[in-house]
Amino acid sequence: MRKVKVNCISILMVLALFACSPQNGGLARNPVAETIAAMDMEATLIAHELIETQLAGLTNACPNEIETPYGLIRPDCSVTVAERLIYDTEQIKVTIKSLYFDTSSAPALLFWVENNTYGGLNLRAVDLQINGFMMKGAFNARIPAQSQGLVALWVASDALAAAGVETIQYFEFNLAIDESQNWSQSITTERIRINTNAAPGGVLALNRRDIQLLDREGIRVYLNRYENPTHYTGAQFLIMVENNTDIDIELTALDLKINDHECESSYETHVLAGLKSVEELSLPEDQLATNNIERVETLVFRLQVMRKDTRTLIFNTDLIELVFEQP
Numbered sequence: 001m002r003k004v005k006v007n008c009i010s011i012l013m014v015l016a017l018f019a020c021s022p023q024n025g026g027l028a029r030n031p032v033a034e035t036i037a038a039m040d041m042e043a044t045l046i047a048h049e050l051i052e053t054q055l056a057g058l059t060n061a062c063p064n065e066i067e068t069p070y071g072l073i074r075p076d077c078s079v080t081v082a083e084r085l086i087y088d089t090e091q092i093k094v095t096i097k098s099l100y101f102d103t104s105s106a107p108a109l110l111f112w113v114e115n116n117t118y119g120g121l122n123l124r125a126v127d128l129q130i131n132g133f134m135m136k137g138a139f140n141a142r143i144p145a146q147s148q149g150l151v152a153l154w155v156a157s158d159a160l161a162a163a164g165v166e167t168i169q170y171f172e173f174n175l176a177i178d179e180s181q182n183w184s185q186s187i188t189t190e191r192i193r194i195n196t197n198a199a200p201g202g203v204l205a206l207n208r209r210d211i212q213l214l215d216r217e218g219i220r221v222y223l224n225r226y227e228n229p230t231h232y233t234g235a236q237f238l239i240m241v242e243n244n245t246d247i248d249i250e251l252t253a254l255d256l257k258i259n260d261h262e263c264e265s266s267y268e269t270h271v272l273a274g275l276k277s278v279e280e281l282s283l284p285e286d287q288l289a290t291n292n293i294e295r296v297e298t299l300v301f302r303l304q305v306m307r308k309d310t311r312t313l314i315f316n317t318d319l320i321e322l323v324f325e326q327p
Contacts, residue, residue: 066106068161069228069236075160076167077101079196081109086192087175091117094175096194097150099168106157109171109194111139114148120180125153125173126188127272131204133163134269134277137173142180162224162238162278164206169198213320218245219305223281225324233288233296235324237281243271248308255319257300258283261291265301270308298323 065072080099087094093114100108115121121143128137137155160166171194179185214221220242228236243249253267264287269279283296299322305314 066157066161068158069231070158070161070224070226070238073106073157073161074166075101075107075157076198077107079168079198081194081196084194086194087177087189091115092121092177092187094123094177099196100152106155106160107168108140108152108154111151111153112148113143113151115143115145117179118145119185120144122178122180123151123153124176124178126176128153128155128171128173129272129275130155130160130171131163131165131169132275133165133205134271134275135159135163159278162280163276165204166206167198167202168196169200169202169204170195211322213239214303214317216315216317219243219249221251221303223322232285233283233294235296237283237296237299238278239267239269239281240276240278241269241271242276243273246273248272249314250306250308250311252304252306253281253301254304254316255300255302257298258288259291259293259297261287261293263287272308295326296324297326 065074081096083098084096085093086096095112097110097112100110111123113121113123123139123143125137125139128135135155136159137153139151139153141149141151143149143151173192175189175192177187210222210224212220212222222240224238224240226236226238228234239251239253241249241251248270250268250270253265256263256265263284265281266284267279267281269277271277281299288294300319302319303317305316306312307314
């Protein structure tokens with residue numbers, strides 16, 4: 001009887017081992033791993049569908065020309081950018097998706113952002129440059145916590161027109177990612193360069209140089225004047241700076257006089273080494289009205305040039321005096 005019981009136990013053990021062993025040379029199944037993989041696949045498909053839905057909602061159209069205070073700009077809408085992952089952590093992923101054009105504004109870079117944190121995010125393009133010109137760009141949306149979506153980096157068509165940029169060859173910037181609730185956390189990447197498919201040897205910008213104000217120690221400054229009947233002085237003034245040095249600089253306009261009347265100047269710009277900038281010399285509307293100035297006949301000011309990092313003085317110019325012919 002005992003021998004029969006032992007044999008039965010042995011048979012049961014063999015059957016149990018057979019049931020637990022891989023069948024037909026296959027691998028043992030892991031239900032937990034399979035469930036996680038299926039969830040990851042489902043999340044990926046949902047994300048792709050969401051991207052396609054948001055991209056489909058955009059109408060990519062090319063304006064023949066855009067009218068700006070600085071003349072017409074004819075954007076080259078044939079240029080494109082390749083999709084590229086530019087920031088990748090477990091919590092945050094940022095991908096360049098495409099270059100977008102519409103019928104009324106300048107191009108925009110489209111980004112797909114995955115925010116797996118518990119706080120909303122804001123993006124900033126720090127020290128943005130396009131074709132060697134410093135530009136101001138702004139993202140159009142924040143990314144809520146635990147979400148993903150499409151955001152656009154817009155650049156004003158006026159800024160591109162002022163610089164004379166029609167065919168974009170590249171963007172370059174530091175990407176700043178800020179926690180949007182109290183700005184307590186911020187990440188800034190190294191410089192990111194996004195090349196388009198434009199011919200590398202093409203024209204970076206139209207010639208917008210007019211009156212040369214300065215050529216000293218590798219820094220050149222020009223003033224451009226544009227007639228604008230809708231402007232409160234009938235004209236607008238742009239200052240173009242070429243920084244051909246190996247240091248980042250800041251420029252400020254001081255001791256401004258308009259038609260012999262002292263006025264406050266708000267002109268201030270910074271230019272990274274080897275780059276250019278174009279900024280408007282804004283004239284104080286209230287002070288012009290107080291002094292009954294309707295047309296700018298003379299401009300007098302000097303420029304202060306400083307290092308951007310230490311704000312130490314490089315040089316001050318002598319007074320620059322400009323006289324404009326009246327129409």
